[in-house]
Amino acid sequence: MNKTHPTLSRLIPLTGAIAAAVLLSACGSMASSPAKPMFSQDSLPDTIKVPAGNRVTMETVGVGEITYECRDKANMPGQTEWVFVGPKAVLNDRSGKQVGTYYGPPATWESSDGSKLTATQLAVAPSGTGNLPYQLVKANPAMGLGAMTGVTYIQRVALKGGVAPASACAPTNKGERQIVKYQADYIFWKAA
Numbered sequence: 001m002n003k004t005h006p007t008l009s010r011l012i013p014l015t016g017a018i019a020a021a022v023l024l025s026a027c028g029s030m031a032s033s034p035a036k037p038m039f040s041q042d043s044l045p046d047t048i049k050v051p052a053g054n055r056v057t058m059e060t061v062g063v064g065e066i067t068y069e070c071r072d073k074a075n076m077p078g079q080t081e082w083v084f085v086g087p088k089a090v091l092n093d094r095s096g097k098q099v100g101t102y103y104g105p106p107a108t109w110e111s112s113d114g115s116k117l118t119a120t121q122l123a124v125a126p127s128g129t130g131n132l133p134y135q136l137v138k139a140n141p142a143m144g145l146g147a148m149t150g151v152t153y154i155q156r157v158a159l160k161g162g163v164a165p166a167s168a169c170a171p172t173n174k175g176e177r178q179i180v181k182y183q184a185d186y187i188f189w190k191a192a
Helices: 006-032
Strands: 054-072 080-092 098-103 108-111 119-125 134-139 151-161 177-191
Touching (some): 054 098, 080 177
Antiparallel strands (some): 054 177, 080 098, 098 108, 119 134, 134 151, 151 177
């Protein structure tokens, strides 16, 4: 004799119906979720736009510091200025996961997979008071195989801070170094 409890026999179809509704709801929300917007350089100055025939391959957020040193001005005896020494930053993807580092000199972008590259500056443009300028560089061939392999250009955009210190640079403190915090997006491009 196989007797099913009356309450249990009503719950089984109800449970199946609820599971199906949850599954359909999840599929519907996946279909309607907005796609990740692609990086657009439309609002950037023309001088730092990447030429046609290239596509964005990686977007990173560099968070770190820049070192400046108080040195003599070139060809100006007795005058001093803060001189850019080099950067030191982590490169995070858009979700905040570290995917590489940026350091120098020379300015080097290194992926967590070990591939790395240097680049030649092509152009800069003002990005706002107190911020480093926008920058476009042409990548040199990558060292090692990985994310940096085939990168053609790198743009520095979305800048916050990083300019030379506001404190005095004078003959009395020549040789002094100061560290300034900054943040910038580094957009990596490859041939399309």
